[in-house]
Amino acid sequence: MIEFSEEDLAELDEVAQYAETMTPALGAMEVGNVRNQARAGAIAERVSRRQAASVRSQEMVYRSVAAELAGVTFTTDRSMQAQITQAVEWVECYPATLAAWEAGRITRGHATAVLRCGTALPRDGRAEFDAAAAELCVGQSVGRVKDRLEHLAQELHPRTLAERHAKAREERRVSVTPLRDGMSELVATLPTLLAEGISDRLTEQASSIIDARNTPAPGETDPDADDAEAEPDCRTRDQIRADILCDMLLTGSPLADPTIDGDGNGTLGMIRAKVQVVVPALTLLGKDDDPENDTTTADLVGSSPIDPATARALAGAITTWERLVVHPVSGQVLFTDSYRRTASMARLLRARDRHCRFPGCRRPAIRCELDHTFDFALGGRTDVRNLCHLCQRHHSMKQFTSWGVRQLGDGVLEWTSPTGRVYIDHPPAPLVRFMPSGGGAPPDVGSGGAPPPEPAPF
Template structure:
């Protein structure tokens, strides 16, 4: 441990006071932002009411522009920006009043509100939006916006009027590729396509890029030992990814990068999908009639994907992990595979899903597995002593006064340098749970 090692008691007390003050300041800013949203929503309603009085055929469009121009002029902001803010404010205030109230009370930030509204914007019924808000708000108060996004999408699916598969079938007709020009002779290539394909493409590019970097490092070390000349490849992984994409699109093969043994061409894309077994068991008719029976699959525990894609991939893959969950709580109990290998790593990936530092959303497969109690001092290599930490927070654990303790059920408790405690609970897996009723309890013998 090196960070803050030389801090005095007075400096640590100052740090504690700063953290408290910043917490209050953040809550105040959230409240003021909610107040601004309320005023913008009132301004939007006022413009519409004025338009209705004159029965304008543009349905208030010009009135909205006029009011937005007035507000924009005094704030020195574009009237188009004000119109967008007014629309977003009306959506929050009118359709998600509980979320707006929570932000006004400083319990959540504007970023949390945006995530909740974005995920729930497809919920049509006011009563369902109210139920959605009631479920997601306690989660929002305990999670960062980046973590909340995946959870909000999952919760919103419970109340959506259509299934993700139905929406995906419509959305696929909007897939496209386009270019935007940048500065200094650069441009950006964008694609809007099914998430499983996009993530798969990015993963394959990443594997290729890292393989090239590793091969370059090996060649550099070998040249240093032999004393031979060597021209290093100093490109970053991002640069190599971009160059590989150009190679693959323009020539169909990584022509300018392929190694002598053809390793790059042999690299396959990898994605991780979790899908409840009940979803695999039901057909489209069941899905349409019983949404609870066919929960959507999830890509990397973050993005819902359509059931058709999940079923096809489950049927075509050579092997898949079975995640056993508790039927009532949904907690991960075990992970097995028809051809077992690296059992514990798979179990922990399924349990943790992302880095276990509060607010961090790095997916578990990109994280290190860390012993809570070091193996060098007798710590066991087991589920109750291991957790997934991204490299940044792995280093933080070992080189700062932050202290980590794992509690039962995979709960990880972090204690900060100022003595505050932050609890991170494993996210609920994408699984089906059941409610036990009195009638379902077997009678004693």
């Protein structure tokens, strides 16, 4: 166990207190700068209206204003012009987000995430998104709140995700951008599910090569015993991923694609990467393709929503199902159709946690370890109320440092830092919201339904 001395802890506490105190002050200063940049944008807009009606003359006005600010802030006019454009967008479309940022309740990272996710909405639909998004960000890390913001934007969009995905999919393409020193950048614009699957498969194969390249064969003590002149494989993971991509693309035959004759599973059926997808029942039934009933989406865990048709195609290609029963109000996972062995408990916990449960971490649960909150060696039981997903980094922190954690029930974790600060981490919000039969706002998660179970003593 790594321990801090009393002096170290006292100094660390002072550092944390300073950071805690400075956050609101920094927020106020940053928002002040944003509002000032937006004023510069308003000046450029006003002056450009008095110029000749040509794109060039109006653009020169914006460049001139940006250069003025760039000169006093020691930056480039290109960067400043982009900052001014962003500032105008914040001021005009996201006043609630700016107010929360100015008060120190959220950070620039949160505000940037709100701006990015809100871009998908038409301008007249961003006010409702802004008000809800600002509250969603409070008390959450930027990484944790991004997927919730994306889902919120999907819910408020006047067109369904299926309609927009069908249109966006027409823009898929591959392009090459020449770089220096005989290199080029290959860019593929693809549906998110395929892009994530390709990336994950490259990572898995690269990991296998790294694990095996220096492992002696059975009976050998030196992997290079038969070839003393052989050079060791010192490629990095990124280099190996790039080499595998080239090997696959240059040696694979397009005739292997079963979609040619229409009898195979197609591109989705060829995916062998581990991609965790949460699919609501209404999506599988096709209920959400009706624009009047677009209340659910499927979720590619750790990335973004995917269109219902893709989710159904994936579901149709598998041979086994894992049914999850959830609370009808809160969406909390209650149990699976099989609850006898640790494997079943792991499935339930993957659905509940969806990512590492250390505050702020979003590494997907399928890349994490199931950890006993109260150590098994000390008497902790293998129970869903004593298990959670932790990535290797944070599992090691829990094991070898003074960071402590305990379960409060319903999957809620209470983390305590070495200086005594307490952080509460809740399971991810449910992806399905149920509306009352008469319409109106969704019911309060905290009211009605079965009471949460009492935490068991571990």
